[in-house]
Amino acid sequence: MTGRLVLGATPMGDVGDASPRLRAALASADVVAAEDTRRTKSLAAALDVTITGRVVSFYDQVETARLPGLVAEIEAGNTVLLVTDAGMPSVSDPGYRLVAACVDADLAVTCLPGPSAVTTALALSALPVERFCFDGFAPRKRGARESWLSTLVTEGRTCVFFESPHRIADTLADAVRVLGGERRGAVCRELTKTYEEVRRGTLAELAEWAAEGVRGEITVVLDGARPVAARPEDLVDEVERRVADGERLKDACGAVATEGVSKRELYDAVLAARNS
CATH class of the missing domain: 1.10.10 (Arc Repressor Mutant, subunit A)
Structure with missing residues (x-):
């Protein structure tokens, strides 16, 4: 039998977003590599799925150490299902190194499409999204954050990034200073969950709103720069x-x-x- 790595996109909040293929994979995989084993087991219970394979942890701090064992499982003909806490593995979550290791070893890798905060936020933003870039999490420190924002001054593509609720107010305030208060954006909070909220407006308006405090998991969408007519x-x-x-x-x-x-x-x- 030929083993393979399966990347499984998991719900961001609403368990109803789990695909039938994800349910089947959770029930049948020989090994389930999970960012948080407790959350994965809770997800399986909510889906009324019994995980029959071995469940191992696979988060940032143990990712490198786990690679040889998981690659060996696939080489032995087993199916390894990789899931993270929410959304698509390897998108600002563990997974990239395991995919690369499997490709280097000429092992099969496939994906179970599903929820993604990036594409969901883009769709809800009401901004042009024919072309976009994804920048992961915004830098934590102000100097690095302002340097990063300066690269977006002339970026014509819509930009998506993640941010912590504890830093979103500072990030938006920095964005106003660097990009200008009239640049448009959208702040998407708690996507697919009970208290989902999408705020749209200028950066100045969004910064004023965020200054009062924001909770939950946040995805930000920034409009691209408009071309300036040459003289x-x-x-x-x-x-x-x-x-x-x-x-x-x-x-x-x-x-x-x-x-x-x-x-x-x-x-x-x-x-x-x-x-x-």
């Missing part, structure tokens, strides 16, 4: 650089011209700059 004078230096490298002025203007700045406008701007 002819902003492109003069690039034209002059090309000219210095040997290009004819008209050719350089044609190469640098953009949708918002025509070749003629750019040519006139270069001449005006030279005359001044």
Whole structure:
């Protein structure tokens, strides 16, 4: 028999989101590697599923030590089901190293799709999500957090990240300073749970709301930066650089011209700059 690693997405709050395939995998896997064994056993009980395989812990502090044993189980032909406390394994949760180890050993890896805070928050945000990036948890310290936020000043994609309820107010206040209060966002709290809440608005509005205190597990969605229309004078230096490298002025203007700045406008701007 061929063993395999199965990544199982677990409910974020509502057990009704558990897929039939997850139920079957919990009941049949030879080994269930769980971020928190107690929570996994509670989930199985809520689903009326009996776990027949061996249950082992697989959290950040023991992940590296557990790898050889789990890989050996799969090599022996067993099925190892990997689950975390909520959502998809390896997405800001344990799992990446085990997947990589199995791939390196040429072992089968498959996934049971299901709940994800990232895609759920994107869908609820009411922001453009054709293109997005995921940045995990925001940095804890202010200096590192502000440096990270500065990378989003010109980021055109919608950005999703996780944050602690104890730091969300500070993070949003920093975001207002770095990104501006008019940038739009959404703060999603306790997704799929009884007290689910989604706050949408400008960063200034969200920061004011969060200052009063926020509880629960939080996913934040930030709107991407809007492109700023180029001005002819902003492109003069690039034209002059090309000219210095040997290009004819008209050719350089044609190469640098953009949708918002025509070749003629750019040519006139270069001449005006030279005359001044």
